[in-house]
Structures are given as structure tokens and as C-alpha cells.
Amino acid sequence: MDRANELRIPTVAVAVQIAYGAHELVLEQVELFVPDEPRQGRSQLLDAVAELLEAPAPFIPIRGSDKTRLVAKSAIAWVAMRRRRGDERPSADFAEEPSEVFTLYDRQHRVEIQMAQGTKLEGLLLDSSPADRPRVIDHLNHTVQFVRLWTSEEYLLINKAQIVRVTELPEVE
Numbered sequence: 001m002d003r004a005n006e007l008r009i010p011t012v013a014v015a016v017q018i019a020y021g022a023h024e025l026v027l028e029q030v031e032l033f034v035p036d037e038p039r040q041g042r043s044q045l046l047d048a049v050a051e052l053l054e055a056p057a058p059f060i061p062i063r064g065s066d067k068t069r070l071v072a073k074s075a076i077a078w079v080a081m082r083r084r085r086g087d088e089r090p091s092a093d094f095a096e097e098p099s100e101v102f103t104l105y106d107r108q109h110r111v112e113i114q115m116a117q118g119t120k121l122e123g124l125l126l127d128s129s130p131a132d133r134p135r136v137i138d139h140l141n142h143t144v145q146f147v148r149l150w151t152s153e154e155y156l157l158i159n160k161a162q163i164v165r166v167t168e169l170p171e172v173e
Contacts (some may be wrong), residue, residue: 013031013032015082020076035048076162082154083155105125110123128137
């Protein structure tokens with residue numbers, strides 16, 4: 001057996017859309033590589049992608065249609081992952097996947113996020129911060145570099161360094 005293969009950590013490729021660029025936003029369908037571990041549902045896969053983005057290494061490998069290359073995490077505006085794979089149909093038993101249903105959050109904040117490149121993203125920030133920290137600003141000022149935004153179709157991990165403005169929106173009834 002080749003010694004290099006012996007030392008490799010098993011990974012799984014995760015299909016995502018990545019948005020990056022300093023002045024002009026580039027959107028690209030790529031794959032990121034996360035450790036191959038048992039998971040229940042796509043929200044746990046999002047946790048693995050978030051851990052990859054929060055790791056101290058400044059670059060991550062991505063695989064596009066042409067080749068594998070390295071991208072600086074600081075240049076990433078956001079990473080989006082579909083809530084369901086394209087071939088998946090919603091379960092008749094659950095309106096959402098079980099891992100989403102059983103993840104409890106104390107608060108949700110409906111927000112519009114304006115990015116440095118001009119793009120606006122709208123969705124929910126879900127939060128379980130302490131009771132004395134219930135505001136959107138408290139959620140955004142956590143020590144993580146990427147904040148999670150849920151939309152009806154996607155999970156987004158947004159680079160806080162690329163955010164210009166966050167506006168809290170009224171709840172939809």
C-alpha cells in the first residue's frame with residue numbers, strides 16, 4: 001500500500017454554491033471536502049462545512065468542474081448548500097428533515113443582509129444565545145467568522161467580514 005494513501009483522512013465531497021470576490025461577486029457550483037463521518041440529515045452536513053470554514057487554516061480546497069484549487073476563506077462571501085438534494089423529495093412523515101425538526105432554537109430573527117459586493121440576502125438567523133443576549137447584534141458578535149442564515153431553499157454560511165449591513169425585518173404572519 002502506498003504510504004501517502006495510508007495517511008489520508010477519509011472525506012466526502014459536499015456540493016455547494018460558493019460566492020467570492022472582492023469587487024465583483026463570482027458564483028460557482030463546487031464541492032468542499034469534509035470528514036467522512038456518520039450524519040443524520042443535511043443540517044449536520046452543514047455543521048461539518050461550518051467547522052471546515054471556522055478551522056484556523058486560511059485556505060480550503062474546492063473542486064470545480066475543471067480542477068481542484070485552493071480558495072482563501074477571507075475572500076468567501078458565502079457558501080450555500082441546498083436544504084434537500086435535487087433528487088430528494090420531502091418526507092410524508094415530516095415537513096422538514098428530522099435533524100431540523102429536533103434542533104431547537106430559542107429565537108429567530110428575520111433579516112436582510114447586505115453584502116460588500118451589493119448583494120442582499122434574506123432569511124432567518126436562528127439563535128440559542130443566553131436570555132440576556134436576545135438581540136441580532138448579540139448573534140452577529142459571536143466569535144465565529146461565518147454566520148448561518150436559513151432560507152426556504154438553502155442553508156447559507158455568510159462571512160461576517162463581507163457583511164455591510166443587517167436589517168431586522170418584521171415577522172411574516
